[in-house]
């Protein structure tokens with residue numbers, strides 16, 4: 001006996017719903033809090049101002065807390081000498097950024113690792129573009145990347161002059177991506193002194209830093 005078209009349609013819908021629910025269950029929760037060390041924020045600001053009229057960016061290194069509710073960015077890279085910069089496009093120097101990640105991972109005994117990327121928008125209050133959204137949702141879905149929740153920081157700039165181009169750093173905004181979308185998070189700055197011992201693989205926590213221990 002063959003199934004009626006109606007029954008087949010019902011089965012298809014049930015299977016689809018089931019797969020969607022499983023899909024949802026597997027996704028981790030977005031980080032609730034996102035921190036950056038002051039020196040790392042200063043690097044993003046300086047790199048953004050160094051390229052007036054053009055987009056730029058780099059990679060983020062850091063760690064997440066054991067409950068996966070918070071992420072701490074400890075260092076950010078520049079774009080690298082072979083990066084391509086356009087008014088609305090940017091491609092980082094992949095070899096340069098990989099070497100930056102490797103160096104930081106080695107210096108901290110693997111405590112810090114790749115946690116996301118940053119780039120600049122030439123607008124005061126930046127939001128991810130459609131291209132950004134598509135790119136970072138794909139990154140979150142890519143099993144080779146081993147990053148379920150890529151962090152994306154976007155620096156916002158005030159254009160002080162178009163010719164010659166002069167721009168001033170205004171703010172950096174944090175977005176936590178998953179393969180199904182993203183959320184915006186307040187980017188909070190931490191003093192570098194809280195992590196002075198990272199180079200010795202022993203993060204030093206001051207009493208006002210709300211973490212027990214980093215985990216990978």
Ligand SMILES: [Zn+2]
Pocket residue numbers: 119120121128129132154
């Ligand atoms: Zn963008």
